[in-house]
Each structure stands twice: as C-alpha cells, then as structure tokens.
Amino acid sequence: MILRFDFGTPLHTGACVLSLPVQKDPVPFLTVSALAEGAVTLSLPLGQGDMLFGLGEQVGPVNRRGRRYVSWNSDEFNHTEDRQSLYGSHNFLLVWREKEPFALYLDDPGRVRWDLGWTRRDQMTVTSENGDFSLYLIVPEDGEKVCLDLCAQFRRLIGRSYIPPRWALGYIQSRWGYASAEDAREVAHAHRERGIPLDGICMDIDYMDGFRDFTWDHKAIPDLKGLCGDLKEQGIHLIPIIDAGVKKDPKYDFYREGHEKGYFCRKEDGEEFAAAVWPGLSAFPDFFRREARAWFGKGYEALLDEGLDGFWNDMNEPALFYSPEGLREAFGALEGRREALETGDYGAAFEMLGAVGGVKNAMADYRRFYHETDLGKTRHDRVHNLYGGLMTLSAAEAFERAAPEKRILLFSRSSFIGAHRWGGVWMGDNFSWWSHLKLHLRMLPSLNMAGFLYCGADVGGFGADTDEELLIRWLQLGVFTPLFRNHSALHTRLQEIYRFPAWETMRDIVSVRYALLPWLYSELMQAILWDRMLFRPLCFDYPRDETAREIEDQMMLGRDAMIAPVTEPHATGRNVYLPEDMLCVRFRTWEDRDLIRLPAGWHYVRAKEAEFLLFVRRGSFIPLCRPADRSDYVSTDSMYLVGWLGGEDAALPFYEDDGTVRDPEKEKGLSTLKAGKGWAWDPKGRKLDTAGLC
Ligand code: MIG
16 A cells, blocks of 8 residues: 655645655654745654665665655765765665564655765654655555565556666676777677677767767767668667766757757856766756657767667766866865965965866756746756756657657666656776775665666676786676676776687676576566566565575576675675575586575585586476577577476466567466376467476
C-alpha cells in the first residue's frame, strides 16, 4: 500500500506514473517539523537493529545507516568515502525493522539532506530544503520478503524501467581521446583480430567539431554514415557522447536556432545564462520546456539519420566550470591580496584558493538562472536535480518520434527517479582503485531499487592508471553488469584489453559474458518487465538469516544466482557466505570451468587471477550458450545448462525476444527451461546437453 502526502507546492516532476490521492491524515511513522525558510524535516527514531537501504547512486555501504548524504546532482569525479553527493539524486529509502518496516520516497526536485543516524545513531532525519514535495510512504503487502515487496511496490509507482537493445549487453570499449574514424576502426580491428568480443565503441567529446553538440569533426570523420555502416557490418555500434551545454557561437546553427527561439535558460534580468564548459562559453537548454526538448531532440534525430543508434549524455548536472560572473567575483576576492606574496599571510592565501577553487559547479551559479516549469519561472537551484534526467527525456522523446519501434541505447551521467524510464546510467568518474571496484558492486542494488537496471561503472577505472590485475578482476565483475563498458580518461594509461600481455585471459573473461548473455538478458528483462531488482543484497532474499545482513560484498543476481567477485589485489580466493546450498561455477573460460557443490555456510573459495565465481542455488540451474565475438551471433540454439539438481526436477522462467522491439509483449517472450535427472529441455522443447547438471 502506498500513501501520498503533499507539502508546500510540489512541482510535477514526472517521477511517478500512478497518481494517488493526497492523504489528509497525519503522516504515520515520521515526525514532521517545519524549519526556517520553508525547509521541512521528517524524523524517525531508529532501533538498534534497524537497517536503511536505498538512495541510489551514492558511495558507502549497502546498509546506509550511520552516514549522511545530500541529494544534489554533482559533477563529482572524486568518489572518496566521505562524499555525500554524486551525479544522481534518488530519494528512495527503505527502513527495514522488526516492527512496521516501510519505505519512503521524496518526490522533491531540490536539495534534500539525509542524516541516517549520523548525528545521533538512534535517529534519522530527512530535510527537504525547499519544503515543496510529495512524500510517498510504502507499507508492506507481503509479510515474507518485506524488502523485495517494498521495492516492487515502489517500482510500480514509478513505472517500467528503460529497456535497452539486446546488443547493449555486449562489451563496449570507450576512451576519452577517441577522436577520428581511424581511432574507431583501429579499436574495432584490434578486437576482431584477436577474437575479443565487442558490440560498441563510445566516442568521447573529441569527435565533435570544437565540442559543439550534434556536430562532428569532418576532417577526422569524413564519412560518418560510412563509418557507422562499416562498423555495424562487424556488429559494432558507434555511441557518441552528447553534452548538456551548447556552445555560444552565432556561427553554429544549432545554437542560433535555440537562441532565436529562446530555448536556453535565462537569468533574472532575462539575459541568456552562460557558463564555460568544454566548448567554452555555453548556453543551457531549458529542458523543462517541451518545445526546448523537442528542439534539442532534433540533434539526436539528425545523428540517427547517420546510422547511429546509441548515445551517452554527459555533463548534465549541469556541470559548470565557471560563469563569467563567478569568475569576476573570484578576481574581486583576489584584489588587494598581492601583499600576501611578501607577508606570507596564509589566511589570505587560503581565501584566494577558496575563491578560485569555488568557481566550479558553484551554488551561486545555480541560483543565477531560471526555468519555465509548470509552476512558472523557477530558479534553477529549486529544481536542480531534474535537469540531467530531463535531458535524457529530450533524447527519449526524439527516439519515440524518429524510431518508435526501435530500441535506442541511451545512458546518462546525471539522473533522478523518473529518468529510469528513459535511459540507463553509468556511475561516472571513478578511479582505477580497488576500492572503486568494490563501490561498483555496492552501488548496483541501490540503483536497482531506484529503477535503474541498465547500469554499470567504468570497468578498469576512469581516472588514474589501471594495472593488469585490477583490470582482470574488474572485467570479472563487469561480466555480470548490464552495462559492461571499459572506459578511461584522457592521459591515463591505455586501457583496451589488447594493450595488455594478459589479453587472452581478459578475452576469455569477456567471452564468458557472451556465453551468459542470453541468460543475463532474460534475467534483466524479467526484472524490468515484472518490476524486480536484478541485483539484491543477500538479506532481501534471506530476511531471517542474520549473517546475510552483514554481507555487502556478494549480491544475489537474477532469480537464482549470486556473485562474489574478488576485489583484493594478490588474492587467490575469497571468503564466501552461502545462505543455502549452492553450486559454485568457477570459470576460466566459458568451457573450462569447475562445478563445486557447496553446503550452506562460510567457505574459502579459490579463485586465482584468471578465475572467477558464479553461484547458483541448489535446485536450479543457469543456461549458457556458445559465445561469439558479437552479441547477435550468440543464439540459444547452442544452449546447455549448468546446475545442481540433486535428483530433483527444476524449472527456470526464461525470457527471450528479438532484442530490438521497443514495447515487447512480456508474456509472449516468456517460456520455461526444464531439467531433471538425465534430461533437459530448452524453451522450444528441444533436448539439451545435461553434462553440466549434477
Ligand atoms: O569533464 O567527456 O564522466 O566519462 O570521458 C569531464 C570527457 C567530461 C566526464 C565523463 C567522462 C568523460 C569526460 N567527461
């Protein structure tokens, strides 16, 4: 059951698809108090064992209790442990406690502070700074698996998640620095030559003509359509980046049109707001306006015409390097400080550093411009967290117009709940650090709770130089995440698989992904179509298992599997907790693997550098197929099953469709795989190899 309460004057954010009546009764569970300047606080006493899950894209543990966070979409490349905001704001929190568990969702486009037992360990407070929001309280309908039930109810409230094309589950190679047709062809060739599977290549900002959106450098890419066609023949899709800021350049048609039609955000005095990002001074489309979204969307449509069918949206928090006003103020703060050179006045020095460092993504700038929302002229900071997601909507609306039947790949950096219906997300600028490999794993379930199922982090790490062992271990996690993309920053060590002596090991890892692809696709699609999570903390599935509550470095995957990646350097194995009997599949290649039957409990499981683990519940199985170097060549005709049946019969719901139709009929794609002692059937009723069943 879901109850809705409104505070102040909530804006229609588009996050929810169910329109529920507004309750007049007092809010249950939470104490509501009004603070100065319109802010509203909701507080709740926390019992000792209460656990808190959710908040989507944030650093830190899966159980978020004891920490504080801020919903404020931020271009934050430094994902250290103490960060309180990243690129997305996902105001869903699940309060799991013995008596009266519930979940809450704040449909609030502004800044929200979450003190989850940080100030006082026995109290949680949530503060909406604007005080204009809808609060949804979700109470369980099913007493058994409470967390799963609360998440499923929430997902029904916010609507079906984005469905990517099937090819988007293939391996994608990306790098900040790919600039030309030659670069793309070389990456394609290097993968194909070595048999490293590949389905996509991302082009970063360098492909553009002077960083102008929807243009490309014609010297570097003389024939975009030809390039796309050639690559597609090899099963490789080109995926260009699109930035939110539009270069302020009267000679650039796209800008001129947006300017003439008045589609950019304006300042209080009506003048177009400008800030510097990659193209230099840029204007920012007012994505709150339907006409502005339609105009921006024409840019995507033009690229679809060139044969492109995948995009990633960046810099859409929006990131602002500086505004001319902000820079002027910073210079002002420097004035008269020259004597610090002689006097060694460190106070002055720190003030200067602060003034200069503070120009980037400055709150003062987010207060300088306005949107036209359904509440009229609205200052940006009050609705900041919607901006990136509305850019995603602009793209999604364009796809709907131009290619209504087809799925187009789309993932964004910035997001809010609601945008999960229009695209996926990647986790932004991580580093090539072991701790960020762990972070990748931990962020998966909370993003799933918020409806983001097509997601993943930059495999290998974006910033800093990766190393061979880290990349191998990271690929072994990436194998299981829907978005499986190797991406790295300009000036860092080259990170393509083929740059490394151990490339064959890495190729074999990626090949396992392709062997698992029909199964992963089936599990992802079922999670999307039936409002489930793909990745879940163990305790969601085993609510009565006390040990399961402490496990944050293993995740349930799909209906019957569990992953437990190695995330430590030099490790040749790891401790794994099994909440029930499971079959451990230890992969070296898709064919060369061990099947180990393990009873419930703790185990130290060996996984040498080239090995990785997948667990399957006893009494079930997973299907594998013969891999190929492109996803469309992987077919279920070559399916075989791996599992521990222990003498019982087992069945697994299996979903399959053509992978391109935008609105699949969900029941039509569903069939059942069945197996028992000495026999197994595929969805078409054909007999399957049973060698992998025990
Ligand atoms: O300010 O386009 O997160 O993936 O490579 C950096 C360059 C801008 C940030 C993205 C990253 C991308 C980079 N971008």
